[in-house]
Amino acid sequence: MPDIGKMLWPKSLAVVGASSDIHGLRGRILEILLTHPYDGKIYPVSRSAAEVQGLRAYPSVDALPGPVDLAILIIPAQYIPAELERCGKAGIKAAVILSSGFAEEGEAGLRAQADLAAIARRYDMAVAGPNTEGFANIAAGLCPTFSPALDKNAGPIRPTRALGNGQVSVISQSGGLGFAFFDRARPRNLSFRHIVTTGNEAALEVFDVVDYLLEEGGTDVFLLLLEDVKSPDKFRRVAEKALRAGKPIIVGKIGQSEAGSRAVASHTAALAGSQAAYRAMFECYGLIEASDLDEMLDLAVGFLACGDKLPKGKRVGICTSSGGAGVWMADACASAGLEMPVLDTETRKSIDVHIPSYGTSQNPVDSTAQGVHKMGYATFARLVANSPLIDGVMVVVTARRSAFLEGDLPKLKDLKRDGTKPVFMWTYTLPSDRSIEILNEAGYPLFTGAHGCARTMAAMADYRALRERVLGSPAAASAAHAARDQVRGVLDASNDVLAEWQARPLLALYGIGADAGTLVRSAKEAEKAARALGRPVALKVQSADIPHKTEAGAVALAIAAENAAAAHDTVLANARRYAPKAVIDGVLVQPMARPGREVILGVKRDERWGPLLMVGLGGTLVEALGDIALAPVPLDREQAHALLAHLKGAAIFGAWRGMPEADTEALAGAMVKLAQFAADHADDVAEIDLNPVIVHAKGEGVSVVDALIVKRKAQAERRTAAE
């Protein structure tokens, strides 16, 4: 692995293609570099000029007067490969390629980009780009970029009064958006450490940079802007490392819509892939997804200011002096999934003495303008934070005028120092610059949107809960199941599609499902099997060629033993009519499952991420609503329960419609086993469908009513060829 430190912390650098024309990008990048207080050496390289912007220029990287760590390349695409090679030969260990015209231009561009990757490997160089906007190491005052966000007139790169003590780093595939975070965060006084844009990622990827920065230290919050993730394994390793280190990653994933992913493809030739799969991966590793730039900054502000006081739960207390604004915030909190319990009597008593009769201490606490005028914001926030029913506090303020906050500052500082719960501020008027400074100095996160404020607290609580769970359970080394080899042997020998009678024994080896039933080959056998079961049965035609049995009329339900023979012949005739060429293995006779809630359990293979466990509510109408949840495999029981809670219709698992609570414990157990199956046989299995699975009342387990396994043909063929 090349040393990214040579790129981000070079002792010296060369700008290949530097120009004196500051209206063009080649001039702008040098101008911006020279504007900031980087203390290393800067060498312009120019084929045509002996001096560039007052510096002596050199004709080639071969001709530089001393050793150079980093080359910035801003020359036409067709000259880039040769120049990169020259850098490698000259012993330069890092390069940033700003030029466009590679993968985003189709086949030829893709090939040229592959050449760059090969050169980078050959010389063990850290190479960012092509098609990037460069980076900025704010800590070092090093800004090799042409982004206007770092123009000399754009203002200081470090805030005079920063929010909190922590630093944010941005790593973005998009140059424009990467630097936009820095630009938009300026009025909020966030301290940035690095902004790195990786462009087409011929070599260096976003998660390489995250990995390096985790080792480097000093970054407390990561802001990531992704069009795709090129290396799933790297993602898994680095994301888990960040989670264990407690460094939150806030991520914007673009290309989610059809037009968006069309644009991504033409823009950096990334394949956007399945959004649902990305989301499942992000959730698994605690990456916090957001959908607008300011929403991402809101999250960063929350973690920077209150990262050491992450909320232990989702119960929020709201303090307000404006009734209407308090209600607005309460609605925002509810829609973010926060709870607002009425405060306990003791807390209410401590508040009531300070507010007029037309205020209220229930929650939201409306202390009224008069109450706040008398006591200040900090007093009420402290009283609410003292309640044992509350995990975090939202203070609704009007930060237009700073005089009042100024007076409250000592108490605000005290509260910040003593408090163990996070306190968030939302201003319904626009804050004055001085108000922002005061609140930053006191260490409070300030929001101008109620929803952004509420979502931030909810995300922080989720992050804490996930992290505690992960830290509590040592990284499961995913011990292969004892039956693994047995299943593998059967899969190797089987056809591409395993019908229920074939799939069930394999799943049963992992403890999934029982009541497999009997495969019969005549009406007589059917009747015999039904009589042996002694209760109404289901009959299902078994054929890998008829995956949708109900449509084919190849299923009969609730058949009494005396009718089993006739039903056998009927379903068989229906199946033959439906698919005359189908190879039919026989008819499966099973006991009818007891009633309960129907769910769908399955495994789908995502091209990028491999097998994902899927769970959804059953019934065809629900399928139309797409209420499903996904997670990577394997997973543990706690993750399984969390996944179930994701379902919009999860309420049906409680006492519902006269049914007692459902056996979600058994369902979670089945999910864990199925996930283990999927993980163990990831190379062989393309898809598993258990549809439906019936979840019975608590203590009564689940019944798997149908099962299908589809093998990975291509993979299977490849393995055969290799043997």
Place this chain on the structure above:
Amino acid sequence: MPDIGKMLWPKSLAVVGASSDIHGLRGRILEILLTHPYDGKIYPVSRSAAEVQGLRAYPSVDALPGPVDLAILIIPAQYIPAELERCGKAGIKAAVILSSGFAEEGEAGLRAQADLAAIARRYDMAVAGPNTEGFANIAAGLCPTFSPALDKNAGPIRPTRALGNGQVSVISQSGGLGFAFFDRARPRNLSFRHIVTTGNEAALEVFDVVDYLLEEGGTDVFLLLLEDVKSPDKFRRVAEKALRAGKPIIVGKIGQSEAGSRAVASHTAALAGSQAAYRAMFECYGLIEASDLDEMLDLAVGFLACGDKLPKGKRVGICTSSGGAGVWMADACASAGLEMPVLDTETRKSIDVHIPSYGTSQNPVDSTAQGVHKMGYATFARLVANSPLIDGVMVVVTARRSAFLEGDLPKLKDLKRDGTKPVFMWTYTLPSDRSIEILNEAGYPLFTGAHGCARTMAAMADYRALRERVLGSPAAASAAHAARDQVRGVLDASNDVLAEWQARPLLALYGIGADAGTLVRSAKEAEKAARALGRPVALKVQSADIPHKTEAGAVALAIAAENAAAAHDTVLANARRYAPKAVIDGVLVQPMARPGREVILGVKRDERWGPLLMVGLGGTLVEALGDIALAPVPLDREQAHALLAHLKGAAIFGAWRGMPEADTEALAGAMVKLAQFAADHADDVAEIDLNPVIVHAKGEGVSVVDALIVKRKAQAERRTAAE
């Protein structure tokens, strides 16, 4: 109706309770009044001072030296009623009551507030409040409020370079939030006409003010902040008037969550009521709901700048010079429900000549930094707007630096002048003040959030479509159905709950449902009825005391005629076991309905809004997901179709799972008839449930499978008492 003009445009006014202490609210309001250029007379009224802030003060409103139009009352609550009475006697025709301590304090406060309403009626006074923050007539420079948003140091009240030519008025029940709109809109250069806060609304309500301002003219966009709507009829009349006049109403409805509505109740004692019902009313009259202050301002900006070029549809073209930012915007557009077709060949050709090979003209159009640098934003926006496939254009800009926009200004102005389609601007960096000015001067709406920008275009297209539909169909005078009296007679004579066999004939009189079936009273009759039908039947016990028949085992399905007698006895026995005291009317024998999609149709009575039609997908699991849609009654076919389109699972009505397209035309017909039934019998009916209704394939109609009508007991009793 009192004259609100006396309040908003007084020739002279008195401030009762005025003080020289500008640190208190009683001093602040006078200071703010005097700060702004109102040219009427201002009389301080004070019991203790002869001079207040340099003005001669008077001891009472009786003692004023000349006629006064408006009294501002800012004295303790207990003195308010007597003072208001005194104003009435003195001939003052308008009053604003800023004092708190009325309905928000419980019973006694509610009574005091009712007294205020009575006094207002007695003297025909326009009375705002109590518990308001006053108002501001920006056009007149009249600001009787203590809101810090109008402080003398808060900046000019009119923008020097306004966006567009139109004006916005804010009417809000919450004082703090009402003025927050004004405060937050300042940097966006919106022209405001009035900000009116109505507080507890003892007399004047938000929609009284809207009504007045519609008559006054000059307001182009309304921003409303509502905790409740006190007079549903007034809402209906004024909202329709605004829609017909083409004056969009953007509304924030607070108190939507449980905690929020708890807070509303304690804050201004408003009953929040059913949020779903509010939403249905807003949608019916084209009010545009939003959930955050900035989102509401985004919508106002869009309508102000492009109200004369409302998009004809939802097809958007995106122009960008940053690939990543273009993708971000595409995702935002998709999630707002906009479509992004690939552009037509001719348009693409006209664009391709201006962009480098690594750009793209498909849509988003990525003209690259180089392309924009050469041609400017306006050129690309015009080329995209020219496409016949596009209804509106989003231009992704970076407005940090204004120099470039400055150069593009003439072309931007030309495009604004010539264009027939709206062009929206989103900047991914923070805009400089000068950039905002330039774009305002050229008349473009500028957004800093991609989602806000996309939602605005979508809302504008929806508004246009709704308005065209309403203008196209003259206000239906809801002609009562011919069978109205007949149904009413039956309802008058019937019990509180009408079981299926009783409900069906009434519904049939309105053309809803057929196949009512036969009510039988013995097993023998059951068999006879089944044989007469000649196909499998359903048997259902009929009893007003057993509304949930399935749970009771009181239903048998798909019974052959030879088994009908036995089934009859079984369901009856089950019903008797389930509810031994139930009065049983008999058993209904019906033909089994043919299969199709199940929906639920119903009518629910909302306390505030009266009967609402409800439609949802059927099946118990779907009910758990709550996928239903509501609309006021009556409604027409087009509204019925629009309501169906609201369902998340609406896709099932298309060709789905091997079924042909569903007969949504017949379903819409049934909805229209049921809505007419509900409208005609609004006084008598509390609830109607048709559950399920089966929607068959196109041309094959719908089957109503069950029906129940619940009467409005209280209302029925009241009518009886009155007779």
